[in-house]
Amino acid sequence: MLSFLINPISLYLIISLLITHSSSTMVQSHYHDHDHHHKHPHVWHKFNKLLNSKKGSRIQGIAELKQYFHHFGYYHHILPNNNHTKIPFTNKFDDHLEDVVTRYQQIFGLPKTGTLDESTISLVMSPRCGVPDHNIINKNPRPTSLLHGVQHYLYFPGQPRWNREIPINLTYAFSPQDMINYLSMPEIRGAFARSFSKWASIIPVNFLETQDYDLADIKIGFYSGDHGDGDPFDGVLGVLAHAFSPENGRFHLDAAETWTVDFKSENSKVAIDLESVALHEIGHLLGLAHSTIEESVMYPSLKPRERKLKLRVDDIAGVQNLYGSNPNFTLGALLEAETSSSFHCIDHLRDTFHMLASLAAFLVICLCL
Template sequence: MSFFISFFLVSFLFSSPCLSTRTTPIFSSKPINPTNYHKIQGTWHEFEKFAGANKGNQINGISELKKYFHRFGYLKRMDNLNFTDLFDDHLEHALIKYQEKLGLSVTGKLDDNTVSQIISPRCGVSDSTPKLFMHAKRNYVFFTGKPRWSRSIPITLTYAFSPENVINSLSMSETKDAFQRAFNHWASVIPVTFLESNDYGFADIKIGFYKGEHGDGEPFDGVLGVLAHAFSPETGRFHLDAAETWSVDFEREESDVAIDLESVATHEIGHLLGLAHTSVQEAVMFPSLKPREMKVNLKMDDIKGIQALYGSNPNFSYQALSESDTSTNNGVNLRKRPLTWSDFILVLVLWLSM
């Protein structure tokens, strides 16, 4: 009996499922408590002081919160006037729309959960979406006009990295590997192939890291604010905030403000292909991403949305996706890792204890 148990343990260690070429564990060795991550001093951390505010309150600085809602498509600037520090009907209406969009309890108030979501780092693309493409049976959303790359199926798109706008915290090979994995997530479900090019000027998709104002009217705002933004088809511009602590390995990068590069890249590629923000919190196209969080696996909402634009990859199977979800804990990829001495010691200890 002990032989069979040991054989099973060894077989398990040597046969860890490999659903991705990435060797980094999906979870960080230094995770941040989800309820405490907002204590990190990010761009919007001062909004935390508004928790519990009610309509009718005059609060110093709440005009900045109105600017936030204006930026992301929830609040219009009335008659070109500056926003005031009054918690008024307009702010309440913006809160309700925000809570509805992001799957929060609809209270119209600055409750703790809403404030926690507001201060989360996120994509810079507006959440504003046309009603024409909303439907009761789906959550995925397209940009106005439902743009997509208009080439004949199957499509090949090239991408290139700006030679000037780079980061030094990661090697170029690490950066390129993260982006290749991100592109592969989408290519596996639609008939689109992504090829890296050395010709930045003529590539379909142009990728670069920038700080502050960088010429597109959408300036970056520092650590844990807007992480990145990309433009709808067929613009092809993909910009990331160089001020962030970008990571491809949470075991190596221990910073509390580390942001997973592959997760952000996967999200922004969805925009480049034509998807807007969804209200499904588990989906890749949900607008926010917490520090030290990974979200790289396309969910059904992401897949159905992108296939509505481009059709299905001939090799894609919903049945295979379902089986993968079941075997990997509801869609979480288990990264194959090299065996360590700890693994062998574990087997030896179990053997001796029998």
């Protein structure tokens, strides 16, 4: 009788430990990719020392974090009443920073703690596009079709687009001087051609490579540091690239990154997929701002050794709202994009199911003992 009473209690404790361990493993695996490359020095690695900072904290580096949030449109300088001189950023975690962190967490679906917890610091440290998130901060979600309850795509202020007769023909060219030499030109050209082709398949816009760099609509180059456009690059795994809204056409990539078109031939843990970044920045060239959907091509961050090569429903709907649909684009392609965007969630559910199935089998064995 005693063993009958002990076994359920022991079993309960074992199950509790298993569930706790499984939950911990799932959370750790969610941030593993972020943490993995943060072991390597890079421009935003310094923010790791701010982990668990909260309102009232005073730590060296908070001023730089405020500058980071200011650059991407979240944190605004406070101006004194008597003049227009900006107050320098301080290392105090003040009320304004707490509001900024909370808003940042809300925008990207993180727990709204107002503190620099692990998930927040992980996202802040992730390499990303240099285009600010102004329109994400001020967005008002709009209801849409049955495929999506809410639209998350956004535009630049004034909703600029290439204002030409449909179908639109845009030329692009690579800088004769500002390129990288460890990838061949056929590899670089191939990555960009595939990226342009993906956008051209859904809207009535054709992209044609030209050798005339000066007259090209879109000008592509790799640059280091301050390169004359007012938005200097910052080094390894910080800002990866930036592109300007229509009809500017400038597309700049950070030459400090380790760019690749094939992860099988590039072993660097900080390698960045060129085609994925090209696909994202072309969205900006067409007029799209950032999306808050992580699976979307227009999501601002991209981890090292990550590939994001499929346009999602939000990307498609956003750009078609600007230019209309390619006559050859079908509803089936839209449904395929929506279905494939759910694969990540399905994989996670599948892992959870396997865990629960194993636990159930364990329970049956224990009860039969």
